[in-house]
Structure formats: structure tokens, C-alpha cells
Amino acid sequence: MALRVAVAGASGYAGGEVLRLLLGHPEIEIGALTGGSNAGARFGTLQPHLLPLADRVLEPTTPEVLAGHDIVFLGLPHGQSAAVAEALGEDVLVVDCGADFRLKDAATWEKFYGSPHAGTWPYGLPELPGHRAALKGTKRIAVPGCYPTAVSLALFPAYAAKLAEPEAVIVAASGTSGAGKAVKAHLLGSEVMGSMSPYGVGGGHRHTPEMAQNLGPVAGEPVTVSFTPTLAPMPRGILATCSAKAKPGVTAEALRAAYQEALAGEPFVHLLPEGQWPQTSSVYGSNAALIQVALDEHAGRIIAISAIDNLVKGTAGGAVQSMNIALGLPEELGLPMNGVAP
């Protein structure tokens, strides 16, 4: 019998992508679709690419509407998830695509998000050591940020093998859907096409502490993260270029072996053959993460690069993958492994 799912925030990019994936998931039945200011609208005018749901009507995000589902996905603005989750029963699986339950440290949360800390839920990045186990059977999942997903997957093998110094320098390019569907002048097509632009420079981006939280425990020492995000003229995709000084004596062979070991058996995270580098087009629409690593011997640095689709492995796909684990379903169920290219 199919599990019944509600999606709160169904008119946004995260909500839409959750629905696209769940429409192909054999154990799921789509229940309520809710939204804020768009409530009452025909869903086909909001997400015209989701044809099977075109005749649905968006409902308001209320406890009554969300009641009666086995699973509820939240794609809400920061700070709104806690109240909605509380109104749902403890036996409902709640998957929060927002940031509210990602960070463990309350002071860090308050510094970067400016609101009271709501708590911490099991973190939906099963590839990180220890996390897959924590997701099994859980009723609450905090879906990671898109950048922390890309960066953590690229760097954790180096830190797990104690090959990298604990100062990571990261520059990542993201497609514009990462900025969401809210209308802002700098996100107009006329502004973004043909342009690369940085933002949140100098340590201010909210995903920075999330990366440090992921990598430190793996490294066994605190990892300082310098993170610069940039907006790229494409709708989807993250290319994360991550580097750190190599610890003394690290060889290219040891580096590659560490990545092979750390990523062995992962269904969605692939270390590419030597000499082939990830590109975001290869994972367009797919839940795969492509990884490559090199040792720059002259500069003494490890360079690890990952490519993901920010809306799939970076949000909705990671969410569904974690849902599968929580429910005891096969981890790959309903998740695309192939990109839509060219």
C-alpha cells in the first residue's frame, strides 16, 4: 500500500523537485500540495512541467491540510518548519528541506540565521561516516544545504584519511535555482545570463558553518572553511572546487586510494576515472554526485571537485534518498541515476 505524502511549499523549486521525484517513486502516493500566497491556484499554472498534477489546486499550509499523511516534506522559508512539524504527529515522517534543524550549535545558528535555534534532526547526508545509520527509522530528517552537500562529498574522504590540513578553501558555482523562486531584481534572466557573480563573500554565507560541522568530526579536528559562492548563468547545478594543503608526505596514490575506499559502494557518489573531471551537465536532473581529486604537487594542495544538481542530490533527491533509508526502502528507489544531457 502506497505511502501518502504531503508537500508544504509545493510551488517553490524545492517542493516542485520533490514532487517530480516522488511522481516516479513506486511506493508513494501524492496527497496534499500546500503553499502560501499561491494557495487556491491551479497547480498547472505554478509548476507546468508536472503534468500529472496539473489539475490539482494548491491548498493553504495548515495543520488540517497536512494531517492524515504518512510523510510530510517541508519546503518552507527558514524559521517556519518547527511550528509546522510540531503540529504533526510523532509517527509522521517529516523531511525538512529548509535549514532549521541542520546546525547543532545554537550560537552559530543564531549568528547566521538571526532567529532562535529550533533544535537538530538527523542529517540527511548518508554518505558521511555514521550518518546512514542515524537515518534508519528516524521520523525527522534535516535535509542538508546544497553547497554543504557538494563540498562535504568532495572533501570528506581526504579528511577521513587524515590527508588534508584543516583549512579548506572552497569556491563553488551554483545555478540560479539555488537562489529560489522569490522574485529579486538581480535574479532576472537579463541580469544572470552571460554573467558570473559572487555573493556572501568573506565568510558570511550561511552554509559555511554547516560545512565545518560536517568535516570536523570526520577529520578529528576542527576544520576552518573559507567559502565563496558564485552564481552561474545556468538554471541548475553546483560545481564545487575545494582545496586544502596536503599533510606532509601525502602522495597522489594515497589520495586516490583514500577516495576509492571512502566512496566504495556508494550508489550515488562516483569517483571518476583518473583524468576525467566532473561537469554539472552530467548530473542534470540526477541524484548522482561526481567526484574527482588531484594532488597539485607544486602547490602542495589537494584539489577535490564535485558536481551535483543542486535541486536533486543537493535538495530533493537527497531528501528522498534519506526518506528511503528512514523507511527501510531500497536507498535508490525512485531516484534517477542518469543526467539529462546534453
Add this chain to the structure above:
Amino acid sequence: MALRVAVAGASGYAGGEVLRLLLGHPEIEIGALTGGSNAGARFGTLQPHLLPLADRVLEPTTPEVLAGHDIVFLGLPHGQSAAVAEALGEDVLVVDCGADFRLKDAATWEKFYGSPHAGTWPYGLPELPGHRAALKGTKRIAVPGCYPTAVSLALFPAYAAKLAEPEAVIVAASGTSGAGKAVKAHLLGSEVMGSMSPYGVGGGHRHTPEMAQNLGPVAGEPVTVSFTPTLAPMPRGILATCSAKAKPGVTAEALRAAYQEALAGEPFVHLLPEGQWPQTSSVYGSNAALIQVALDEHAGRIIAISAIDNLVKGTAGGAVQSMNIALGLPEELGLPMNGVAP
């Protein structure tokens, strides 16, 4: 038991998309992948988005390699399909994504393609009146051209209801994958980004007679087609803007009713609600075709617009849909209905 499929021309855009779709098809097992100059290469370097096939090796396109499959898809340059098909047994289902067997009139073929006419196979556009029946049980399928698919779906309801004069004017914009993977200077990213450019203007495009061949029998009179294709700065998608003078007395209501009737029950071709127009992003990666129609009362013209993904409904998806019909499988099997958007 799964049907075993070979794809000849697997390194091209059509072949790659056939494989992307077949990897999600529950009745299919991927057999040989063949190519020309790329034979011997690791498949993951040629189609890095098709992860499950990354470790395959491209084989040469020979009868020996293609033997032993239930189904063979051909994604070959024009003029090469006949020889390959002949070497395959009559009990093998051969699906030709090229043009060789589309046109019925030998003189027209020779005028537009400059080589001897190879014959005509059942035409893989099941939505056209009479075509679905002809595909059932066939062992040979000619996959339509991408533009004729978009244009025929947009206009056939008007012609079937005898509402349009037999002179169609069509301007279509296509993503660059429609031009294939052959490296040509005008297809470089630097040249196509930020630019719209026409080609084959004035009646010279090879898809023009294919449109006339599709629409004439539906109209019950020969239809003259004026067709101007343009290249748009996007990888995929066709937006076809089609118009014809309305026959005397046509009303907007009659027009809409004709489209509703002609498209009723079609799994992949959707008439949008009044006031909503198709956009190519809605069908990115999907086998759907979105249609809208309006009557311009001042100009006395019917304007019908369709959006498809040139590589899916326009090529590989149409091919798999027709394959399903030929094999007696459910027509939608393995075919995505949702676009990848944004």
C-alpha cells in the same frame, strides 16, 4: 524476460537519449553499444551522464556486433540505415531514428537528401490519425523528424476538422542538440549563446516535405508548408509557432473543440487550458508535447503552438513510444511525463 536492445550510433545525441530512456524501461536490457570513429572508447568518456553504462566500451557498428538482439535502434547518418537494417533479421525490431525511411515519395526524397530512396517504414507518430494502428506489431519503425513531430501535433487537429486553409506558415526555434554532435564552427558555444539564427530559409529544410506528407492526408487536400527553422541558445527544446488562414466561418469555440476532440485520451500530447501557452522548459527531458491554439480574428488566422523536447518526443521518446506500441507494451512504459524544470 527482458528484451535485449542494441543501439547503433550510441555516442551521438539521439543514441544517448535512447539509452537514457531505455535505462528506465522495465522490459529492456541494454546490449551492444556501437559507434563509428569512437569505437573502442570507454562509454563514460563519451556520454558521462549515463553512469550505469560508464564502464562499457563502444563497439564498431557491424552485423556481428548487432546480431543477437531483439531490438536495434539506429542513430546513424542519413543513408546508412538501409544497409544495416538489411543485415538484421526480419524478426528483429528495427527503429530508425534517421530520415531514411520517412518519406513516401522517391523524387522528393532524392531532391532533399540527394541519395537513392531506400523505401518507407511505418511512421512513428502514433497521434496522427491512422498511425497508431499501423505501428502495432511492426518490425520496422521510421522515427519522425523532430520539427515534423512538433508541427504535425500542433496543426493536425485544425486540418482534421477542416478548419484551416491548406497553406501553413511555420517558424520554429530549436535547441542546438537538434543539430547533432558533429563539431562545426557555427555550433560552438561561443557562437550560439546569446544568439538566435535562422537556417534553411526559403523552403530548403529537409523536414518541410515531411510536414506536408503528414498534414495533407489529414486535411484531405495537399498542404503547402512554408517552414523557417531557427537555432536558439539552449541545448534542447522546440517551440513551433504554426499558423494558417482560418476557413470561412471558423469560430474560437469550434477551434478549441476540434483540438479537444483530436487530442482526447492522448497520453503525451496535452492541450493546455485556455490562456496558458507552452514553453519548452516544461517538457525538458519529458516525452510530453504541450499544445495551445488561438484564433486571431483580426488577421483571420489560426495560431497553434507546440513545445516538445527535440531529443525526447522529437526523437528518442517518440522512438520508444512507438517501440512500445509495436511490441504490444503499454504505450507510456518507461517514458517520463514530467519535465525537468526549472
Add this chain to the structure above:
Amino acid sequence: MALRVAVAGASGYAGGEVLRLLLGHPEIEIGALTGGSNAGARFGTLQPHLLPLADRVLEPTTPEVLAGHDIVFLGLPHGQSAAVAEALGEDVLVVDCGADFRLKDAATWEKFYGSPHAGTWPYGLPELPGHRAALKGTKRIAVPGCYPTAVSLALFPAYAAKLAEPEAVIVAASGTSGAGKAVKAHLLGSEVMGSMSPYGVGGGHRHTPEMAQNLGPVAGEPVTVSFTPTLAPMPRGILATCSAKAKPGVTAEALRAAYQEALAGEPFVHLLPEGQWPQTSSVYGSNAALIQVALDEHAGRIIAISAIDNLVKGTAGGAVQSMNIALGLPEELGLPMNGVAP
């Protein structure tokens, strides 16, 4: 001595482009820059590409601020130009980049724009027969719409030579800057990249009657226009594909001769050599219009295609060209002839 120019609506796309061109104009000095809700902002945050004006401050659009200039360009929302123009003296050259003074017929204006007709000013398309003379010495200029510019330049030679039937069918693709800088969800980069979408289909676009107004007098008979605009994934550029049935007996030679004659000596409108078709990248940032024409003998239609930059020849460049004529300056002064490509 330099002429002093004010630009009202300087933070918009039209206003910004007027300023980019005037900064390179040897007879012009930039005076007041005004805006609406942005008044008070540092100009460098609004138009960061206009470095020499970065430290300017946007002023409110009031008669006091606009007073004391020789020339005032208006880049205002429809319906606001008349009041501003009235407050300026009759000896000030007012160049309206909006629609308010383009249409001659009050009923047509009211039908398409929904507000009272403000009047008609000399129309800034000097290449149209008779218009260059009307611009000389004028103190009021109505800058044409971007689409009417592209379409009128492509078709008027055919109509002037009486070669085309008076029913024109036009499909044009425009870059997103044509939709302006107002923030709307469907203009987000995530929505427009990778997508072609039509709008204003079926005769509803406001530029339709402007095209008819331009072509009819040239043809010597009313011209009915069927116009379908589409939004293309690029910031700038219009590619207009225009066609009409050829009058009986028209030959390709006569057609080409008509275009050569009509466009001879024009500094900005170029008929390309036979076989070469216009592409929008060639006129990126330039005031040039590229034209090509063909006779489709099978369909009996004349196909004329033009490429312009919607913000230059389609708006600000056309405005400056007309300003030059009005002032008795050389028509090409300060106007780029080369595109920025690739």
C-alpha cells in the same frame, strides 16, 4: 559646446542603454539622471556597467530636476510621458522611448493600451519612406517599439515595391531585456534559461497595430499583421521572421533588387550577401540592423528576416539616431556599428 541631456527613467534598461550610447557621443554632456522608487540611490549600484556615472545619485523625476537641459530622454512606464513632456519647454528636444506618442489612431491606442490617447509625434524610424525628413528639426520624437523596428525594416522594401500581398505573418524572438527590468516571476533567470516561450499570441501584442501603421502607407493598401512574439533565452536581440505571399509574377531577382534599392545608402540597415542570414549576435550592442530576404517558390512566399539589438536599434540607438537627425548632426554620430561578438 556640448548639449546637455537628462534621462528620466535612468535605472531601467532603456535608460541605461541611452546613457551607454550618449557616454560615447562627442556632442553630449550627461545631466540629470532621474528615477522613481530608486531615487536617492548611488547610480553605480543600479547600472554597475556605466562606470563613469557610478558616483552619480539618482534624482526624482520632477520638472525641476529635468529643467535646464537641451534634450530629455524619457524611459517611463506607458502613459507617463505626456505629463512630463508638457512641463518641459517647447524648445527642449524630448525623445520618448515609451509608446505614448507612436500610434496615430486614438481608438487603436485605447484598445491596446487602455488609456486616453496622448497624441502623435514624429516617428523615429528614419529608414521608413518619408520619416527621415519629418525628423529634421523636430522637438518631439516618438521612438518606435523594438518589434515594429525589426519587422518594418524587414518588410518595408517588399511592400514599397508592391511585391507582397497585404497579409504579413511574423514570428519574432526577443531577448529578455525587451520585457524590462520589472521583477516578475516568469522573467527569473531560472525560468527563462533553456526555454523558449510565446506570449501575446493571437493578435494581442501592443506592437501589432504599430507594424500595420508602418507598413500600410508604404504598401499603398492596409496590411493585416499576424504577430507572435516569443521570449528567447538571451539578454538582448530580436530575430524577426516575416513572411507574406508574393504577388503574382514576383521573381527572386526582382525581390533582391527591391531590397537593394530600398536599403541603398542606409548607414545602419544592411542587406546581407545572398546566402548569409542575420543572427542576433552580430548586432549585440550595435545600432545595425541586418536583413536578408528569400523567395520560397514552392510556398509562394517572401521570407524576410531581420536581426537587431532590441535595446540599441530597437530602442536607445534608434532614439539617438533620430536625435542626431533632429539636431542636424551626422546621423551615425556616437553610434556603434560593430557588434560585440562572440
Add this chain to the structure above:
Amino acid sequence: MALRVAVAGASGYAGGEVLRLLLGHPEIEIGALTGGSNAGARFGTLQPHLLPLADRVLEPTTPEVLAGHDIVFLGLPHGQSAAVAEALGEDVLVVDCGADFRLKDAATWEKFYGSPHAGTWPYGLPELPGHRAALKGTKRIAVPGCYPTAVSLALFPAYAAKLAEPEAVIVAASGTSGAGKAVKAHLLGSEVMGSMSPYGVGGGHRHTPEMAQNLGPVAGEPVTVSFTPTLAPMPRGILATCSAKAKPGVTAEALRAAYQEALAGEPFVHLLPEGQWPQTSSVYGSNAALIQVALDEHAGRIIAISAIDNLVKGTAGGAVQSMNIALGLPEELGLPMNGVAP
């Protein structure tokens, strides 16, 4: 009297951009245009955006054709400039847009370029301390690489003020024109649109030693460079994100003061106001370089970001700027200061 210029390699992107700029230069007259395999072709088919040169014919790159010019720009494949330059007289100003004369160290040259070292010419980055003086009166100019231009302008102020540790980490995104006009499969529009991809990772890119050569002398100690270039889905532009550990005690105020001092009076290199970050669209088609810098106090790193147009300040504009200096003309002559945006 105008100076007569020949451009060798006029059909490439560098050559085309040199011509676009020189067409707007008041002291220059365009002489011979030469090319390799395209010799004999009408120039309008090769560079359709350069309308005033459309009827020219491309000549072969021979000493005879290049003779009789005051200035010769070379846009040739690596390794070909020395022979061409030798055949020109010592009184001819030769401006090499290629790499042949950039590197001082022969061993480094041979390691990265695989051919014998041709020598070193004055380096056309006048903003680097000491370089403007070296360009005055020279008859030979080595135009810097596009990435080294972007990176050196972003980082030299920090090194000149001894604020940064000598290990720079750079990730830069470039538009596809940086890869040139040679047709390669991975540069097809279908491949690059919607995708970010890295290349030359791990220290292998040829521009790496050029950056070290520029920054070391300014720092007064050798600077190790870790450089990762990425290809972005846009035709033009470089966004370089550069960082280095701050030396002990560096403050944000000292950092900003160092940049203000180092860039004061530079006509083309602009330090943006605090809080505003460079984007490549602002310098599209312009010779400007936009710079911003921040101190990430948590990570202890200086983050400096620059945006340039790779074909203008990164190649042809830098070349013309250096030419102006060499000839004793005003440095800004003929060079656009405004970007073409949006």
C-alpha cells in the same frame, strides 16, 4: 596621420576583438587582415559583426602581406609569433596576443608549452608596478594571458603591501571564447550551455607560472599559485576568486587602504565601494576590471575578486592599452569604459 595596422589571425576571437576596438580608435587605420586556412574568404562571413570590414578579403599570413604597416597585432597559435616578428622590421610595433614572449624562465616555458623558448618582451599589464614605464616606447609587447590579467590585478595590491602570505589559491570561471574558435566537441553549444566544468586542474594550466611570475616580484618573495580554471556557460568574461592567508595582524581597514592606494588613478581598474561585488556582465565588451576585496576574519584569509572581459582587458583591450602607452598616446584612447549590459 593615421597609423596603419595589420592583424595576423584576424578570423580568430582575439583578432576579431582587436579589430572591433581599433575600428573605434581615432589614430588607427586598418590595413591587412590575414589568416591561415581561411585566407581568401570574404571577411563578412568570418566576423559578421564587424560590418565596416565585411567586404574585405582575408589574406595569407606572409611577410609580404604584413609589410608596410606601422603596427602588427599577432593572434597566432603558440609558437608561431617569433618567426613572423623577425620578418618585420625593428621599427614596427609588434603586439603579440599569444603566449610566446610572456615567460622569462626558459625551463618553465618549455615545461608548460613544450617548445623552445623564444624570449621575453615587455609585458602588457601596465597596472603592475614597474610595467607601465617599461612599455613606453617599446616596439615589442607581450600581451598577458587572460587569467593572469584577472588574477594579477586582484592580488597584486595585497602582495605589494605585504599583507598576504605567498600561497595563493585561485578558482576562476571563464566564458567559452577564452578557449578560442577551434572546433572541439566539448566546446559545442549543446555541451557548454547549462554546465560548469573544470579543466587543467592540479597545476597543469599554462597560465599558472605566469601568475607566479607577476606576483612574486611584487611580494618580494616567491608566490606559489594553486590555480583551477573552469568553463562557464557564457561567451565572455572571467570571474577570478583569489585568496591567500592574511599575514599576522592584517586588518580589514589596512587591506582596503592597500587596494585604494595601489589602484588609485588607474583608468581601467576600479575598486568597487564596500559591499558591492564585481560581476562579469558589468564589463561585457569593456576594458574595465572591477575589483573587490574582503578579509574573512574567521578563516584568516584575504579574498580578492576581479571581473574582466577575457577578450577585452584580458586580451585585445589590454593589447590596445599597451599599444597606446608604447606609442605615447593617451592610455584610454579608443577603449570602451562601459560594459554592454544587460
